[in-house]
Amino acid sequence: WNLDDFEIGAPLGRGKFGRVYLAREKTTHYMVALKTLYKVELMKGRVEKQVMREIEIQTHLRHPHILQLLTYFHDHKRIYLVLEFAARGELYKELKRQPNERFNEHLSAKYTYQVADALEYCHRNNVIHRDIKPENLLLTYEGNVKLADFGWSVHAPSSKRNTLCGTLDYLPPEMVSGETYDIFVDHWCLGILCYEFLVGKPPFLSDSQQETYVKIKAANIQWPEQITPGAKDLISRLIKRKSWERISMAAVKKHFWIVKYKD
Ligand SMILES: CC(C)CCNC(=O)Cn1cc(-c2ccc3c(-c4nc5ccccc5[nH]4)n[nH]c3c2)cn1
Numbered sequence: 001w002n003l004d005d006f007e008i009g010a011p012l013g014r015g016k017f018g019r020v021y022l023a024r025e026k027t028t029h030y031m032v033a034l035k036t037l038y039k040v041e042l043m044k045g046r047v048e049k050q051v052m053r054e055i056e057i058q059t060h061l062r063h064p065h066i067l068q069l070l071t072y073f074h075d076h077k078r079i080y081l082v083l084e085f086a087a088r089g090e091l092y093k094e095l096k097r098q099p100n101e102r103f104n105e106h107l108s109a110k111y112t113y114q115v116a117d118a119l120e121y122c123h124r125n126n127v128i129h130r131d132i133k134p135e136n137l138l139l140t141y142e143g144n145v146k147l148a149d150f151g152w153s154v155h156a157p158s159s160k161r162n163t164l165c166g167t168l169d170y171l172p173p174e175m176v177s178g179e180t181y182d183i184f185v186d187h188w189c190l191g192i193l194c195y196e197f198l199v200g201k202p203p204f205l206s207d208s209q210q211e212t213y214v215k216i217k218a219a220n221i222q223w224p225e226q227i228t229p230g231a232k233d234l235i236s237r238l239i240k241r242k243s244w245e246r247i248s249m250a251a252v253k254k255h256f257w258i259v260k261y262k263d
Contacts, residue, residue, distance in 0.1 A: 001071055001073045001082070002073055002075070003073075003075065003080065004026075005025055005026055005027075006023040006024065006025055006026065006032070006034060006082075007023065007024045007026060008021050008022075008023050008034065009021060009022035009023060009024065010022050012033055012089075013090075018035060018036040018037040018038055018041070018078070019035070019036055020033050020034065020035045020036075020083075021033070021034045021035075021036070022034075022085065023082075031085040031087075032070060032082050032083060032084070032085050033082075033083040033084065033085045033086075034080060034081070034082060034083070035080070035081040035083055036078045036079070036080055036081075037051060037078060037079040037080075037081070038077065038078055039074070039076075039077060039078060039079060040077070042079070051079070055069065055072060055081070057127055060125070061121070061122065061125060061127065063117075063118055063121045063122075064117075064144070065114045065115065065117055065118035065144065065145050065146060065147055066118050066121065066122070066146065066147045067083060067084050067086065067138060067146040067147060067148040068083070068084040069081060069082070069083055070082040070083065070084060083148075084146065086138035086139055086140050086146045086148075087139075087140060087141035088138075088139035088140060088141060088143065089138060089139065090134075090135065090137070090138060090139075091111065091134050091137035091138060091139050091145065092134040092135045092137070094139060095134055095196075095197070095200070098200075100200060101200040102197065102198060102199055102200035103197045103198065105198070105228065105231065105257075105261045106261050106262070107197070108194060108197035108198045108231070108261070109257060109258050109260070109261035109262040110261070110262045110263075111137070111145050111197060112190065112193065112194045112197065112234075112252070112258060112262075113252075113253055113258050113262040114144060114145040115132065115137070115145055115147060115190060115193060116190060116249045116252040116253050116258075117249070117253060118145070118147045119132070119147075119186050119187075119190065119249050120248075120249035120250060120253070122147075122186070123183045123186070123249065128181075128182070128183050128185060128186060129147065129186050129189075130185055130186065130189075131149065131170075131189075132147075132170065132186055132189035132190060132192075132193055133167065133169075133170045133189065133192075133193065133196075134193065134196060134197075135149075136148055136149040167202075168209055168212050168213070168216075169192065169202035169204055169205055169212060170188075170189045170192050170193075170202065171216060172184075172185050172188035172189070172216070172243065173216055173217050173219065173241050174243055176213055176216050176217060177217070181243065182243065184243035184244065184246050185243070187238050187243070187246035187247070187248075187249070188238060188239060188240075188243070188246060190238055190249075190252065191234075191235045191236075191237075191238025191239040191246075192204075192239065194231070194234065194235050194238070195221070195235050195239075198226070198227055198231055199224055199226075199227070203215075203221045203222065203239070204216050204221075217241075219239055219240070219241045221235070221236070221239060228257070230255075230256060230257030230260065230261075231257055233255075233256075233257065234252065234255045234257050234258065237251075237255075238252070
């Protein structure tokens with residue numbers, strides 16, 4: 001494959017090390033998201049090994065709720081990633097578009113189930129995603145979730161400290177205190193995600209990083225009145241300070257609140 005095989009369309013977004021464009025494969029008219037990474041940028045950021053690891057991880061992951069890296073190629077200046085196109089874009093924007101900027105119980109349970117399904121598959125392949133949040137989820141034309149941006153995925157177990165950039169709201173206590181962690185960081189994040197779907201903002205949101213840290217380590221959640229007992233039960237079983245107490249992805253998928261509302 002090379003660039004001449006595609007017609008380039010509108011920009012879809014800016015990643016850390018490049019841009020993403022809508023593109024169409026010339027013979028089949030298949031729509032894709034074409035991500036360009038500048039080699040110089042990767043060298044400067046000393047992340048070329050990480051990107052090759054991500055490419056390695058992504059080419060081996062194949063799941064209906066994980067955004068597929070279809071293929072990749074490069075020229076002298078850039079690496080091109082041919083990614084699945086998700087026709088309804090970022091789930092984050094869909095959340096903000098909702099009345100009261102939150103999803104109803106049906107959408108919250110449906111999306112939580114689909115992310116749990118994707119994470120169960122990742123964990124079975126010994127991959128921790130570590131960066132589950134609305135900004136990393138995309139929606140297909142049919143309204144199903146695609147987990148994207150394996151920018152921080154590593155093979156479990158790992159104690160790699162990732163430089164804290166962006167929101168701390170999703171960090172579990174063990175990552176905040178820099179201990180080694182395991183796949184259960186994703187279980188914590190799924191609990192935060194489910195809460196944000198239902199409430200419109202994450203449970204430990206605060207004015208200062210320091211305050212967010214304190215709330216995370218205490219793991220005490222305020223429950224707005226619209227949260228039903230079933231949702232509270234599921235979220236409480238995921239947002240546990242002791243990582244081994246967090247329920248499994250299989251248990252999430254079978255949880256009575258998920259089963260009741262996901263379809
Ligand atoms: C393999 C490694 C080196 C990179 C792994 N990470 C990614 O490639 C993560 N990533 C996915 C994207 C991405 C961004 C946007 C889209 C879209 C998309 N569809 C849209 C519809 C409307 C508005 C915006 C849209 N963006 N579809 N597929 C995408 C894929 C960008 N970076």
